Amino acid sequence: MRTLQVALAERSYPIHIGAGLLSSFPLAEQVRGNQVMIITNETIAPLYLASLEAHFSAIQCDTLILPDGEKFKTLETLETLFDALMAKRHSRTTTLVALGGGVVGDMVGFAAACYQRGVDFIQVPTTLLAQVDSSVGGKTAVNHPRGKNMIGAFHQPRLVLIDTDVLNSLPERELAAGYAEVVKYGLIRDPSFYQWLETNNDKLLSRDEAIISEAIFRSCENKAQVVADDETEQGNRALLNLGHTFGHAIETATGYSQWLHGEAVAVGMLMAIRMSAELGWVPAELESKVATLLSAWGLPVAVPEGMTPEQFMDLMALDKKVHNGQLRLVLLRELGKAVVTADYDGAALQKTLEAFCGA
Amino acid sequence: MRTLQVALAERSYPIHIGAGLLSSFPLAEQVRGNQVMIITNETIAPLYLASLEAHFSAIQCDTLILPDGEKFKTLETLETLFDALMAKRHSRTTTLVALGGGVVGDMVGFAAACYQRGVDFIQVPTTLLAQVDSSVGGKTAVNHPRGKNMIGAFHQPRLVLIDTDVLNSLPERELAAGYAEVVKYGLIRDPSFYQWLETNNDKLLSRDEAIISEAIFRSCENKAQVVADDETEQGNRALLNLGHTFGHAIETATGYSQWLHGEAVAVGMLMAIRMSAELGWVPAELESKVATLLSAWGLPVAVPEGMTPEQFMDLMALDKKVHNGQLRLVLLRELGKAVVTADYDGAALQKTLEAFCGA
Incomplete structure (x- = not known):
């Protein structure tokens, strides 16, 4: 495992890169509260959701599976996410975990920025694009019909976990x-x-x-x-x-x-x-x-x-x-x-x- | 006019309090770009919108009039606001002006926090509640059907302009x-x-x-x-x-x-x-x-x-x-x-x- 630090004073966070980290990294230790919601999409869920869920068996761990695709990166999908968080009574100490590509990461990051005015989130990028770009740096957003990433926030993750093995399943x-x-x-x-x-x-x-x-x-x-x-x-x-x-x-x-x-x-x-x-x-x-x-x-x-x-x-x-x-x-x-x-x-x-x- | 400062380092801003400020305060000087959108509601628009618009005759000044009431403080109304900003091509240097009570202020503040990941906004509160509370401090939000102010952000205004005269029209x-x-x-x-x-x-x-x-x-x-x-x-x-x-x-x-x-x-x-x-x-x-x-x-x-x-x-x-x-x-x-x-x-x-x- 190699680790990089994104140096942003009190918002600094590590990026961990390595093969097999999805299972081997001690992820539960990084969660501050006793609630987690893993948000992923239909394509990724069957592949990696179970491995990720396994980390959080000791606390409340909910999951939300969204449809896959950039066209779902909308305020409407965000509302689904907020509804799920409210229905499961996630509090301000919850942690959202984004398991997926840039669409999931951007959207979950933005949800984390806004839910109760800001909660923790962790990026687990599953595409090369998300690993080298969108999961790092705290830019979060959804699209507007008239323009991409027009509604969003700067909200840094707690950490980014890059498992290079997941690229094997990437088209x-x-x-x-x-x-x-x-x-x-x-x-x-x-x-x-x-x-x-x-x-x-x-x-x-x-x-x-x-x-x-x-x-x-x-x-x-x-x-x-x-x-x-x-x-x-x-x-x-x-x-x-x-x-x-x-x-x-x-x-x-x-x-x-x-x-x-x-x-x-x-x-x-x-x-x-x-x-x-x-x-x-x-x-x-x-x-x-x-x-x-x-x-x-x-x-x-x-x-x-x-x-x-x-x-x-x-x-x-x-x-x-x-x-x-x-x-x-x-x-x-x-x-x-x-x-x-x-x-x-x-x-x-x-x-x-x-x-x-x-x- | 009396002025208070909210001391928040690079996000510090003044609160100006006085009779007649809606007309007399040099508001245009406080706008950094060359676009403004004034957002208000049906009740307030006929009373004060013209006075406020008069400040911005030299730049692009659009207006948006929302329905009045807490029940409209939703993601849906926010979308109307984003649609208007996109339709009028407001850029990242625009300034949103919230003219109204807490509902308008909270919603416009949140829109300003999210539009293009954050633009300037000015609070012109027209209710006593907004003047003494919601317009000061940068808490912005919309409601969720399951709870108040559940979706929001901390986003400080550039300034708060409190005209005590507006209370004369307040029920x-x-x-x-x-x-x-x-x-x-x-x-x-x-x-x-x-x-x-x-x-x-x-x-x-x-x-x-x-x-x-x-x-x-x-x-x-x-x-x-x-x-x-x-x-x-x-x-x-x-x-x-x-x-x-x-x-x-x-x-x-x-x-x-x-x-x-x-x-x-x-x-x-x-x-x-x-x-x-x-x-x-x-x-x-x-x-x-x-x-x-x-x-x-x-x-x-x-x-x-x-x-x-x-x-x-x-x-x-x-x-x-x-x-x-x-x-x-x-x-x-x-x-x-x-x-x-x-x-x-x-x-x-x-x-x-x-x-x-x-x-």
């Missing part, structure tokens, strides 16, 4: 979606990690456990450092959103159902790289290098059929990074150095959108 | 409901204020402006001190809930519709005083003294017809002050000195409930 497509975020860390702030990923791509693809574990560790390390510097995204934390503004537009346009988040981010990163190249900040060949890396995983490298530059502009205007009407984007100044800026030539954005939309 | 019953919370401050931590209230009861009843203004100032001062010491209710902030556990049970039993919050608190405080007297902590005559004070305002001094001790126990078990199954209550050790404790003789609670329920 290829989901693993690839998570991999997009792994590449992101290399691109935005860790060029040597990016090189390492190019070198080890074949081993990662063949699911070499030690290599996957190292990729998770280095991803979480990058994420933890960014979050520790800027918990509530007043500044550099926004760099983690490389490709996300473009990607969210794709997700919104496709109704959060056809594209996985990581898939949308993969294309979004390529768009951000193209735009950075248009601005003369990175060499044009970086886009094709990254596209090669992503393609090897079966990730998409083109926008959905029929999306237009106008549609992108319209949807991106709702992004949380809009400040006083100005659209700020995360772009690459160079490989391993992202910036968030509204100070760019609009023509470069327009050209990028046109190129990707085939307009 | 007697609402003024009385707010007065119950004023008396509370005297009972829990400010015995000289309690004496002052006994002395000045007639002037308050005749709406003597200087006296009402002083009562508001001293109430806010007490609240601000408590909040500054314990922002997220880890300890002494719970003392502000004198009478509230009993009161919430009454409100839940009556569906949040027949009783005003302050009315339920009035009876709840009498129940807490009775129980404190049963425990030998305060003289039995304190209850009748306080009852006389409250009755003069037309406040109820008895529980709703038909409520049983069992019903109280059942509803109180859902209170946020339940820790690991133990019901903690705010009681008086002496006049002006409240404690929150689970360390009491259960018989005293039972006896109190029986006495009030006529069982």
